[in-house]
Amino acid sequence: APGLTLRLSMGQEAASYDPIRAETTEAETVLIHLYENLLRKTPDTSGGTVLSSGVAKKYDVEENYDGTVTYTFHLREGVKWHDGEPLTAEDFVYAWQRLADPVTNSPSASLLSAVAGYDEVRSSGDASKLQVSAEGELTFVVTLLGKCDWFLEDVCTDPATMPLRQDVVQRLKQKADEANAALPEGEVVNRWWSDPTQLVTNGPYVASAGEETSLTLTENTAYGKKLT
Numbered sequence: 001a002p003g004l005t006l007r008l009s010m011g012q013e014a015a016s017y018d019p020i021r022a023e024t025t026e027a028e029t030v031l032i033h034l035y036e037n038l039l040r041k042t043p044d045t046s047g048g049t050v051l052s053s054g055v056a057k058k059y060d061v062e063e064n065y066d067g068t069v070t071y072t073f074h075l076r077e078g079v080k081w082h083d084g085e086p087l088t089a090e091d092f093v094y095a096w097q098r099l100a101d102p103v104t105n106s107p108s109a110s111l112l113s114a115v116a117g118y119d120e121v122r123s124s125g126d127a128s129k130l131q132v133s134a135e136g137e138l139t140f141v142v143t144l145l146g147k148c149d150w151f152l153e154d155v156c157t158d159p160a161t162m163p164l165r166q167d168v169v170q171r172l173k174q175k176a177d178e179a180n181a182a183l184p185e186g187e188v189v190n191r192w193w194s195d196p197t198q199l200v201t202n203g204p205y206v207a208s209a210g211e212e213t214s215l216t217l218t219e220n221t222a223y224g225k226k227l228t
Contacts, residue, residue: 013213017193020099020106022159033217034201035162038073038092038140039152051153055079055087055163055202056140059152068116068143071151075138080222081165082206089134091163096142097127098169099160108160114148168200 014027019035022028038056041049056073063069079087098104100112100121112118116131131143144151155161172192179190193199196207196215204224205217 013215016191017196017199018191019095019159019162019164020104020108023107028159030196030207030215030217031159031162032203033205034196034199034203034207035159036203036223037158037162038156041153041157051157054157056156063147064143067146069147071142071144072135073140073142075140077138079202081200081202082220082222083200084222085165085200086137087163087202088137089140090137091165092140092161093132093134094166095164096132096161097121097130098164100130101125101127106160108158111155111158111160114144114146114151114155116143116145163202165200172198 008029010026010029012026014022014030015024016022016027017030017034019031022031036054038054038059039051040054042052044050053076055075057076058074060072060074061069062072073089073092075087075089081087096112096115099106100109100115100118102109102122102125109122112130117129120129121127133141135141169192176190176192176194180188183189195210197210199207201207201220202223204220206220207215208218209216
């Protein structure tokens, strides 16, 4: 309701707002409110969780003749980033390739170890070898090395595999690099995610204000208006 505020103590500031570096509870708590993944975990009546649709409205599974398994995620129509730009399957392709890329040195990269091409990416540094693709704006395809019981629940809901806008990451990275260039040689203070209010996100909330000891999230008015 208008004027209603929920205050939450997280104990300490999140160490990073980069989804592929979300190692702490504080970071995950913020990121799952700023971004929405293909699927999400929803509480059930027994105190556990069940999988429900997120950006993906449904998915198909196909077992291939060579033993690999292909998941095809059909994204909802009308999903937008909070700046009004449409969210597409390419945003997932970029995020997953970035996660697997050894250059990013993500502690969560092994989440994608079941995806075909992962080992080749890690050994060659060529992220395009990861077998994820966009077949049109609303179809995200992932090929696994074989059956993987934990893929949907653990990979497709994790903060590390949240979608990202490549143009936003590159723009904010350039801005951070320029700010760091003005510092004493070797000193790096600014990261592309350092100011969460500059992030462009697709979840139910957007970071609207940040202070030294607090972060304010407000409603993302573009969220929830997606078509079926």
